[in-house]
Amino acid sequence: MTERRFSEDELIAEIFAPLAGEGAFGLRDDAALLPLGGAREIVVTTDALVSGVHFFPDDPPGLVAKKALRVNLSDLAAKAAEPLGFLLTLSLPPDWTNDWARSFAAGLAEDAREFACPLLGGDTTATPGPLTISIAAFGRATRFVSRSGARPGDRIFVSGTIGDAALGLGVARGEAFAGRLGEGARAALLDRYRLPQPRLPLIATLREHASAAMDVSDGLVGDLVKLLRASGASARVELAKIPLSAAAREAVTAEPTLFDRAVTGGDDYEILCCIPLEAAAWASAAAPSLTEIGEVLAGEAAPLLLGRDGSARRYDKASFSHF
Amino acid sequence: MTERRFSEDELIAEIFAPLAGEGAFGLRDDAALLPLGGAREIVVTTDALVSGVHFFPDDPPGLVAKKALRVNLSDLAAKAAEPLGFLLTLSLPPDWTNDWARSFAAGLAEDAREFACPLLGGDTTATPGPLTISIAAFGRATRFVSRSGARPGDRIFVSGTIGDAALGLGVARGEAFAGRLGEGARAALLDRYRLPQPRLPLIATLREHASAAMDVSDGLVGDLVKLLRASGASARVELAKIPLSAAAREAVTAEPTLFDRAVTGGDDYEILCCIPLEAAAWASAAAPSLTEIGEVLAGEAAPLLLGRDGSARRYDKASFSHF
Numbered sequence: 347m348t349e350r351r352f353s354e355d356e357l358i359a360e361i362f363a364p365l366a367g368e369g370a371f372g373l374r375d376d377a378a379l380l381p382l383g384g385a386r387e388i389v390v391t392t393d394a395l396v397s398g399v400h401f402f403p404d405d406p407p408g409l410v411a412k413k414a415l416r417v418n419l420s421d422l423a424a425k426a427a428e429p430l431g432f433l434l435t436l437s438l439p440p441d442w443t444n445d446w447a448r449s450f451a452a453g454l455a456e457d458a459r460e461f462a463c464p465l466l467g468g469d470t471t472a473t474p475g476p477l478t479i480s481i482a483a484f485g486r487a488t489r490f491v492s493r494s495g496a497r498p499g500d501r502i503f504v505s506g507t508i509g510d511a512a513l514g515l516g517v518a519r520g521e522a523f524a525g526r527l528g529e530g531a532r533a534a535l536l537d538r539y540r541l542p543q544p545r546l547p548l549i550a551t552l553r554e555h556a557s558a559a560m561d562v563s564d565g566l567v568g569d570l571v572k573l574l575r576a577s578g579a580s581a582r583v584e585l586a587k588i589p590l591s592a593a594a595r596e597a598v599t600a601e602p603t604l605f606d607r608a609v610t611g612g613d614d615y616e617i618l619c620c621i622p623l624e625a626a627a628w629a630s631a632a633a634p635s636l637t638e639i640g641e642v643l644a645g646e647a648a649p650l651l652l653g654r655d656g657s658a659r660r661y662d663k664a665s666f667s668h669f
Numbered sequence: 670m671t672e673r674r675f676s677e678d679e680l681i682a683e684i685f686a687p688l689a690g691e692g693a694f695g696l697r698d699d700a701a702l703l704p705l706g707g708a709r710e711i712v713v714t715t716d717a718l719v720s721g722v723h724f725f726p727d728d729p730p731g732l733v734a735k736k737a738l739r740v741n742l743s744d745l746a747a748k749a750a751e752p753l754g755f756l757l758t759l760s761l762p763p764d765w766t767n768d769w770a771r772s773f774a775a776g777l778a779e780d781a782r783e784f785a786c787p788l789l790g791g792d793t794t795a796t797p798g799p800l801t802i803s804i805a806a807f808g809r810a811t812r813f814v815s816r817s818g819a820r821p822g823d824r825i826f827v828s829g830t831i832g833d834a835a836l837g838l839g840v841a842r843g844e845a846f847a848g849r850l851g852e853g854a855r856a857a858l859l860d861r862y863r864l865p866q867p868r869l870p871l872i873a874t875l876r877e878h879a880s881a882a883m884d885v886s887d888g889l890v891g892d893l894v895k896l897l898r899a900s901g902a903s904a905r906v907e908l909a910k911i912p913l914s915a916a917a918r919e920a921v922t923a924e925p926t927l928f929d930r931a932v933t934g935g936d937d938y939e940i941l942c943c944i945p946l947e948a949a950a951w952a953s954a955a956a957p958s959l960t961e962i963g964e965v966l967a968g969e970a971a972p973l974l975l976g977r978d979g980s981a982r983r984y985d986k987a988s989f990s991h992f
Contacts, residue, residue, distance in 0.1 A: 352767055354793055361774045367754050367787020378789035380711065380753050380807055388703065388711060390789060392805060394758035396796045430703050431690050435717035435803040444675055451684045464690020466701035466713060470677055473719045475798015480758040482715060482805035484703055 374576050375493050376421040376560050377485075387487040389427035393417045397439075397476035401540075402518065407446050408453025409540050410479070415457050417563065418483035419544035420615040424561040425492075426553040427485025429463035429546070435480045437473035461546060489553050496558040496577035496620040498644040503629070503636040505545050505617040507591040508566050512611020513604060514539025526600040531593035538591075542615035551633040552619060555626075559619035565610040567661050569618055570649055574642070577620075581649040583640030585609065585659060610661050697899050698816050699744040699883050700808075710810040712750035716740045720762075720799035724863075725841065730769050731776025732863050733802070738780050740886065741806035742867035743938040747884040748815075749876040750808025752786035752869070758803045760796035784869060812876050819881040819900035819943040821967040826952070826959040828868050828940040830914040831889050835934020836927060837862025849923040854916035861914075865938035874956040875942060878949075882942035888933040890984050892941055893972055897965070900943075904972040906963030908932065908982060933984050 352360065363372050369379035377391035395414045397403050415432060422429055434454075458464050463483065514535035517524040524532055545561075552559050558577055562569045566588065574581055588609055590598065598605045620642055621629045630636050640649075651659040675683065686695050692702035700714035718737045720726050738755060745752055757777075781787050786806065837858035840847040847855055868884075875882050881900055885892045889911065897904055911932055913921065921928045943965055944952045953959050963972075974982040 349767055351765075352770065357770055357793060358791075361770050362757075362788065362791065365774060365778045365781055365788040367781070367789060369754065370787065370789045373788070373790060375790075378754070378756070380789070381787075382711075382753070382809070388705075390754075390756055390805070390807065392756040392758050392790060392803075393792045394760055394794050394801075394803065396760055396794055396798070398797055399795055430705070431692065431701070431713075433701070433713055433715040433805050434685075435715050437717055437719055437801055442674075444672055447675065447680055447684050451688060455688045458688055458690070464693065464704075465685065465688040465696070466690060466693045466703070467696060467698075467715065468681075468685065469716045469803075470680060471717050471719055472722055473798060473801065474721055475719070475796060475801070478717075478760055478796065478798070478801050478803075480715075480717065480792075480801075480803035482713070482756050484713065486705070 371492060377425045379490055387490050389422060389425050389485040389487050389490060390482065391418055391421040392480065392482040393421070394478060394480040396478050405540060407449040411450045411453035412457045412541060414479040414481050415454060415463070416542045416544045417615060418481045419461055419463060419546060420542060420561040420563065422483055422485035423545045423549060424559045424617050425485070425487060425490055426549045427487040428549060429461055430484040430486055431464045431466040432481050432483040433466055434468035436468065436470045437478040438470060439473055439475065439477050461544065491552050491556045491559045493558050493560050493573045493576035496573060496579050496642045497622070498579060498642050499623050500557050500620040500642040501623060501626040501638050502581060502583060502640040502642060503619050503621060503638050504562065504566065504589065505548060505635045506543070507589045507594060508562070508614055508616060509594045509608020509611060510535050510538035510591050511613035512607050513594055513597050515613065523597060523601045523604060527596055531596040534591065534593040535597065539613060542613065544615065545617045548617055548633055548635070551629050552617070555621045555629040556619040557622055559617055562614040562616045562618050564612045566614065566618065567610050567651065573618060574649055578646060580643040580645045580647045581640055582643055582652065583649055584652050586654045587637065587639045589637040606661065694815060700748045702813055710813050712745060712748050712808040712810050712813060713805065714741055714744040715803065715805040716744070717801060717803040719801050728863060730772040734773045734776035735780045735864055737802040737804050738777060738786070739865045739867045740938060741804045742784055742786060742869060743865060743884040743886065745806055745808040746868045746872060747882045747940050748808070748810060748813055749872045750810040751872060752784055753807045753809055754787045754789040755804050755806040756789055757791035759791065759793045760801040761793060762796055762798065762800050784867065814875050814879045814882045816881055816883050816896045816899035819896060819902050819965045820945070821902060821965050822946050823880050823943040823965040824946060824949040824961050825904060825906060825963040825965060826942050826944060826961050827885065827889065827912065828871060828958045829866065830912045830917060831885070831937055831939060832917045832931020832934060833858050833861035833914050834936035835930050836917055836920050838936065846920060846924045846927060850919055854919045857914065857916040858920065862936060865936065867938065868940045871940055871956055871958070874952050878944045878952040879942040880945055882940055885937040885939045885941050887935045889937065889941065890933050890974065896941060897972055901969060903966040903968040903970045904963055905966055905975065906972055907975050909977045910960065910962045912960040929984065
């Protein structure tokens with residue numbers, strides 16, 4: 347009998363987690379701490395982007411560069427770590443051009459400046475395959491906010507709006523619903539897919555108040571499940587409270603089933619965090635981009651997702667997986 | 670008129686170096702320092718390996734994993750940095766199997782233990798292209814040994830033996846010379862190509878004595894030119910002093926032109942370092958794997974490479990480049 351191939355989660359949990367060292371949190375977090383001892387908190391994280399998988403081959407090179415850096419900055423933000431710099435490995439396909447390289451570097455330079463995260467080093471190689479970009483980013487935290495600190499009674503917050511990027515991908519693919527949207531909504535969704543906004547301004551609030559946090563990169567519902575599992579807790583979430591942009595609301599109005607895609611699709615790069623009840627009011631006043639969507643409960647049951655009519659929802663495919 | 674495409678060096682120097690931050694040494698070193706201020710020396714480095722470019726698709730997965738980690742450990746060793754841990758991004762082609770993943774992870778685990786360099790985190794993605802492995806490794810140094818500190822009068826040393834890996838690649842490709850070697854020599858060269866030996870035991874000697882150091886990854890002659898350029902110096906090297914293994918000597922005896930390949934080919938992962946004259950005797954006594962091959966000279970002329978008969982040699986293609 348042929349063994350079923352590992353899922354992405356199984357590959358990490360069964361094959362690579364046994365190699366994890368001190369500071370790696372069993373590979374169950376967005377980022378790791380360098381094992382330096384003492385109070386020094388150097389946070390490290392890495393993410394790779396492959397042409398045709400994470401972006402379209404004809405996406406503007408400067409935007410691709412920015413996305414590659416920003417998905418890493420999003421992980422640093424979720425751990426309340428101020429960026430220090432990054433390393434870049436670039437595997438270039440046979441047909442790369444000088445203009446491509448200039449545009450890519452120009453986009454990267456803009457973001458390195460905007461987010462005070464300079465290039466520290468890298469490696470360039472040739473590849474017969476698609477353009478592949480891997481970035482490792484480093485940050486400094488005075489308190490590392492893990493995924494595992496959520497406690498019953500904590501309020502659950504999410505930053506910005508959810509689902510725009512997943513819907514933007516549908517727009518990029520020319521799905522039918524896109525034709526029923528106004529031009530403004532289409533452009534807004536597409537922009538969120540192409541260019542994540544790392545939530546670095548939330549660092550101070552997370553550091554001061556969050557019991558647990560992660561970035562939402564593989565779909566809100568699935569990522570919430572991961573955070574709760576790491577914390578050994580359950581939750582109740584009101585789906586109607588999940589913040590949607592005007593563009594996403596336009597899409598959901600045109601096609602109501604898109605709501606499910608919005609809350610389970612990937613690429614949001616928003617912050618999901620838990621904040622103890624006594625600090626919740628302070629935190630949401632300090633960070634108006636945070637919206638309360640639910641509450642952490644005791645137990646290890648799957649989170650209860652309540653629809654507008656009070657009925658419970660289940661999602662069989664709650665998050666994105668590469669394989 | 671069509672613009673000529675950038676070489677690998679031009680791409681780094683002209684396009685990416687302007688993005689380099691504090692601690693990045695203008696992207697002219699093997700590794701970088703995190704910009705932490707004060708005496709904290711956290712060294713970061715990254716290298717990517719692409720199937721079909723850096724290794725053969727049918728190389729044993731455990732060896733590929735070890736090579737991917739070791740090329741990074743070699744950079745840490747050259748900067749006198751003790752390993753702290755590493756991040757891994759793995760872009761998996763459509764046909765990967767569980768057995769492949771298990772073997773890859775088993776090799777990685779062995780080396781993580783042997784070199785006290787645990788896995789801290791990573792990212793797995795799918796790719797329609799070849800297997801691509803990118804590792805970022807971190808180390809702690811009490812003194813960062815850059816490429817730029819060589820001074821006239823310093824003695825030039827190289828560790829281990831040079832050229833085995835470049836000749837081993839020839840063996841792997843089934844070149845004609847391989848048929849004229851004994852089985853032992855073939856196996857020894859192939860092993861050096863497949864499995865670099867990061868020279869971590871040299872860290873103490875480098876930290877105490879070296880004025881400049883780098884790892885030899887793109888060919889000894891070309892890498893020496895890079896080190897001298899970074900230091901603003903020239904050198905005189907006696908080619909006959911470059912240490913060759915018994916297997917490499919067997920190859921050069923069979924085919925004398927292979928000497929040039931040995932000293933300009935890549936993948937040695939030995940350490941090239943400069944040590945002030947007054948410490949040279951101490952250093953070579955403390956580290957018998959170091960061989961003195963020449964002397965740093967004032968000026969910015971290309972290094973003088975002296976053949977056995979005292980005549981000067983020139984190499985037009987002194988090192989490996991991906992494009």
